[in-house]
Amino acid sequence: MHPRRFLPTGPLRGRIRVPGDKSISHRAIMLSALAVGESRISGLLEGEDVLATAAAMRAMGAQVERTGEGAWAVHGVGVGSLLQPEQALEMGNSGTSTRLLMGLIASHPIQATFTGDASLSKRPMGRVIEPLSQMGAEVNASTGGKLPLILRGAAPAVPISYRLPVASAQVKSAVLLAGLNTPGVTTVIEPVPTRDHSERMLRGFGAEVSVDIEPDGTRVISVTGHAELRPQVIEVPGDPSSAAFFLVAGLVVPGSDLVVENVGLNPTRAGLVEVLRAMGGSIDEVARREVGGEPVADLRVRHSALSGIEVDPALAPSMIDEFPALFVAAALAQGTTITTGLDELRVKESDRLSVMATALQAAGARLEELEDGLVIHGSAGEPLRGTQGAIATHLDHRIAMSMAVAGLASRTGVEVDDTRPIATSFPAFETMLAQLATEEPAV
Known part of the structure; x- marks a missing residue:
């Protein structure tokens, strides 16, 4: 096991390029x-x-x-x-x-x-x-x-x-x-x-x-x-599923202003960007272009006051891997976010509905778990409390990365029980987060 506590950070600034799709x-x-x-x-x-x-x-x-x-x-x-x-x-x-x-x-x-x-x-x-x-x-x-x-x-x-x-x-x-x-x-x-x-x-x-x-x-x-x-x-365009963690981090960490370069925006994959914008997220497309038949842009993300919404279940197939990251954004929004139609999340690398529900509650979020989704009551931008012990990620890389982002927007940090699964899917993730973090937050 490789446990690690992801601590709150100052504003995220700079430019990064996520791995290829x-x-x-x-x-x-x-x-x-x-x-x-x-x-x-x-x-x-x-x-x-x-x-x-x-x-x-x-x-x-x-x-x-x-x-x-x-x-x-x-x-x-x-x-x-x-x-x-x-x-x-x-x-x-x-x-x-x-x-x-x-x-x-x-x-x-x-x-x-x-x-x-x-x-x-x-x-x-x-x-x-x-x-x-x-x-x-x-x-x-x-x-x-x-x-x-x-x-x-x-x-x-x-x-x-x-x-x-x-x-x-x-x-x-x-x-x-x-x-x-x-x-x-x-x-x-x-x-x-x-x-x-x-x-x-x-x-x-x-x-x-x-x-x-x-x-x-x-x-x-x-x-x-x-x-x-x-x-x-x-x-090869940048992977929208890898970009998701940085989009959410930029929206929820106060003062952040960052650019994620070369992100694939294929409409069958870009549901998360649509949903985050509907919540009030500032995500601008810069230099939109087509590469090998795929739409691509650099995405500029700025800290935003997010509002809870009801997510259209029809969008689920275009963002199925991004829901763990979305749940973190919802936990920090104003009001309630409702997600349904997510049965498939129960048969991914882990049961992502139940594992994320448990992890977010451990970090201080308020939510209810449905059979096919989560109802999350946001903190209205207040940082999450943070975790006392380590949260169980069940060897699921997306759970580990989502909760790392939650740690950046918490008071005391979030401890992830094992960061090894991150290395198999996105080895540079922790380095990129560190590169964007500007300074320790004022206590």
Whole structure:
């Protein structure tokens, strides 16, 4: 265990750049490995999950090399030309790598074994196995559709039209990636919109992708097979989920005025910015631009008097990972914030509703826990009391970082029981917080 007490601070000032977006980093490596020629990627998130994707593409014939910090060069093999890996593809803890790579391999005439760590091996892959089996892939999984599993691709695979029974960007992406090497048109029907990084990047690499929106909001996404992908130069935008902690910190620490550079503002991911603005948060977009089909801006954040609101449950999918940070903002707002429709938070790295409720109450916040959300009664800008003992983060990095931010806006600080999970997802987090803190607060 690595406990640490995050103490109150003076105003947060300065400029920071958060790590690259994980979802986009995975897809950049995969699609570069399927393009013929050399792609260059900058701003790649070099966490263990993305490195698992890089190792897998290398095992299937692509040249994937690191050329500097966040800078990578990839020589691709071309759609249809993946080689059979000689050893099992070790996925670590990365569900994204597993599900997307299963899709890629499903339409190639090769066989691959997928293995993962203890945590990933508990997660069922049935949602991906179902559509890929319809396309002709053969999957032998462990009991319950879990890892380790062996996938034998089909050549030629069969194009399908698949309606997602549960909203999932990973399942959607797996089917679209399988469609790249499948003759004809492969279609995914999405009743609830999910993050659309795959569609944007597939288009950017030259695949033929169409997105039609029906009157009821259903999205019909099609990809034409035997695509020829062209190499690209990709700058990965900053991860909005990592930026979230600094946006909230800037809003709740008095006197703060900071800039978070190069933040991805994809509308399927930027719900938190919308909600914080609705609460009265001052978040200005500076130098808005488009990079690789993704909207990006520098965000200037200033300390603001926040007001409680009722958060529209329809926004939940676009900010599902940011709710722990939002709960901290709500605890310091004027009035009550109501969140509902968050059942999914109970099955993340921890039960984020109950863990955040317990942690915030320990720090002096007033709230009630609902079955599918929290009702938080804010302190009207008064600092939270702070914690006496350490709060349990249940090895969940987002809980640890959210409560670190709560500590900055408390009287006596907030002690987090273990900061190690932060290092796996955002190693520079504590350094960046320290860099922004100006001076000790006047007592």
